[in-house]
Amino acid sequence: MWDDAPLFPEAATELAGQVDALYFFLCALSLFFSVLISGALLFMAIRYRRRPGVEATQVEGSLKLELLWTGIPLLISLFIFAWGAQLYVKITHVPADAMDIYVTGKQWMWKIQHPQGQREINELHVPVGETIRLTMNSEDVIHDFFVPAFRVKADVVPGMVVTSWFKADKVGEYHLFCAEYCGTKHSEMIGTVYVMEQADYQQWLSGVEAGLTPVEAGSRLFEELRCATCHNEDASSRGPSMLGAFGSEVPLEGGGSVIFNETYFRNSIMNPSAQVARGYQPVMPTFEGQISEEQMLQLLAYLKSLKTDGGER
Numbered sequence: 668m669w670d671d672a673p674l675f676p677e678a679a680t681e682l683a684g685q686v687d688a689l690y691f692f693l694c695a696l697s698l699f700f701s702v703l704i705s706g707a708l709l710f711m712a713i714r715y716r717r718r719p720g721v722e723a724t725q726v727e728g729s730l731k732l733e734l735l736w737t738g739i740p741l742l743i744s745l746f747i748f749a750w751g752a753q754l755y756v757k758i759t760h761v762p763a764d765a766m767d768i769y770v771t772g773k774q775w776m777w778k779i780q781h782p783q784g785q786r787e788i789n790e791l792h793v794p795v796g797e798t799i800r801l802t803m804n805s806e807d808v809i810h811d812f813f814v815p816a817f818r819v820k821a822d823v824v825p826g827m828v829v830t831s832w833f834k835a836d837k838v839g840e841y842h843l844f845c846a847e848y849c850g851t852k853h854s855e856m857i858g859t860v861y862v863m864e865q866a867d868y869q870q871w872l873s874g875v876e877a878g879l880t881p882v883e884a885g886s887r888l889f890e891e892l893r894c895a896t897c898h899n900e901d902a903s904s905r906g907p908s909m910l911g912a913f914g915s916e917v918p919l920e921g922g923g924s925v926i927f928n929e930t931y932f933r934n935s936i937m938n939p940s941a942q943v944a945r946g947y948q949p950v951m952p953t954f955e956g957q958i959s960e961e962q963m964l965q966l967l968a969y970l971k972s973l974k975t976d977g978g979e980r
């Protein structure tokens with residue numbers, strides 16, 4: 668009877684087990700104190716009930732007791748904080764050797780681009796045991812990429828590029844949800860993640876027609892939009908070179924610096940004059956309205972592929 672209504676979603680990543688462990692600990696802790704407090708309440712209500720001939724006495728404070736009931740909860744809270752924080756850091760830090768999957772949310776579907784050029788909608792095929800980095804953006808409103816079995820949940824906010832990751836260690840089919848109300852058909856913005864054995868995955872890849880890879884498509888865009896007119900390696904170029912730019916620290920006009928990450932990348936295209944690299948003029952026009960969100964991810968893929976050691980990786 669409960670097969671269709673499990674209390675907990677399946678756990679298909681190592682991280683899922685760790686998230687659950689913390690959750691179970693919190694539940695057990697709450698249960699322990701609920702029983703302790705209500706038990707004590709009941710016991711004292713009976714033991715110290717009003718009886719004829721017994722006068723109540725006023726009890727004044729006790730330093731020892733107060734230190735105890737402040738100290739113990741403090742230690743427990745700090746323990747939970749430390750546990751939760753290290754888990755949070757793990758969840759938010761994408762491991763370096765990850766396979767890139769690009770996801771664009773739109774009312775009401777998930778559009779997915781594979782590194783080898785395959786595309787899918789509301790379906791995501793991945794190999795088991797491989798770290799997948801999700802680079803995501805939205806075409807319209809806030810969506811939320813949620814795969815309960817992976818304990819992966821990330822808000823996909825318009826105007827931003829967000830990253831998340833997972834490493835599925837169990838072959839199977841898992842629900843993909845949009846977990847942020849995004850309009851009429853929000854409840855239909857669902858899909859399936861297929862975690863496959865390497866061999867099956869390779870077979871799947873070869874069975875789906877591949878278009879340009881995100882890097883190739885981004886490279887083409889870079890040409891079509893004439894980015895290289897200014898962003899080249901000439902000493903007199905009007906914009907900074909993009910070779911090895913991603914991930915580097917960019918000193919800014921007017922002081923300070925930023926890390927060239929997904930956010931800086933996006934802002935620089937949509938609002939170029941906001942953070943101008945030191946030594947350059949704010950001459951770049953905005954490309955707002957000229958690049959779709961999917962193209963934005965392709966350009967990003969291309970920029971990330973530009974390494975200083977001899978061009979593309």
Ligand code: CUA
Pocket residue numbers: 772773774775809810811845846847848849850853854856
């Ligand atoms: Cu997209 Cu809810």
